[in-house]
Amino acid sequence: MTSASATLPTPARLAGAAPASRVEQLKSRPRRPGEASFFFYDAHFKADAVKVLPGEYFVHDEDLLIMTTLGSCIAACLWDRQRRVGGLNHFMLPEGSGDSGRYGSFAMELLINELLKRGATRSSMEAKVFGGGAVISGMSSLNVGQKNTEFVLDYLKTERIPVVSKDVMDVYPRKVCFFPASGRAMVKRLAPAQGETVVAQDREAAAKAQPLASAGGSVDLF
Template identity: 55%
Template structure:
């Protein structure tokens, strides 16, 4: 219980772009709410699952670094591992009133944004893990944007399940610097956690992320009525913003205004 409470995101702010209250989820954190606000995170090789009960309008997001740890080790029971992070997110949704049979998921991240991460296939492994986990749990995946070489900013609206994804240009220097700091800090935390299993790692914010220069995003939407299937974005994605609302069809793309 203490680990879950410490892993709950606490960074509230007002988002001037969306003109709404928001909560920032850092690596190894989660957030569940039925409030009309936005949950945001930035992903490199990490994966975020956005899970939603559309009937009562409760939803949540997690942000995990690695698929699974050693199940025999106490250190595996932390939010950095997907197995634990998914269990925590689902259980917190159920405690908030969600019904398991109504849960729907949208999953994002797993990008090979750094050469070292490409060699270890961390992003690919994270993506495969989350899809397999949700399949095993019987939770349908309504949309996904996994893999590729892009870092992503995720903006999730848990009341209605909308998700907007901004993809940063591959090898964008500023994006790489921030993602590198994030994932280096995460790797160091993994080592520290292994040495001290009872300590819950906390991440400090490595500066203010800005990925909107020089590329200006487009917009993709996933908000038309859902029908059976799983949204796939297998084509090479250009930097921009995508929307993942409730649709399962390929998104419309509309360009935003220039700088």
């Protein structure tokens, strides 16, 4: 005889519980090293979204909104036009000590390798590049934004990944929105006066996400 308890509906079935939203599913998913994890619903775009902080990246094959805010930093949006998968990173300086997504050389490797794991190929990738603004008054002699911009463009040229559009340098901080399944990217130039605020937020986020290595050769972030 079959036990009566085996046929009783679970509380979830009785209540008709709805399946978890995509944002909830993404929040509960294990996070890879350097992968963005700040998920939310964006009311303006009416879309599930993830915010990429300094030193982070995110790759997806659905039109989840990937967004970030940049000062002198760079965001590279890479998209495979055949596989229709894409991703975005956010790095602060071209080079530095240790393996950290805050540095361009490692950030680009993280992003490309994750795309390759998702079935992308270098021959069908294309790039859109944003950021590199001279956003802090009195700091133009350091040319951080220019160095970041030159680095990423040289890197992509070496990797033979064509840059199909870019909005770089000048004096503006920027908000970037990227839809990885379609490859669509949008950029909003913010008021130059917001530049120092953006950089301060970047520094705070980077310090929380990935502390600087104690080894010699570390670079102050600005």
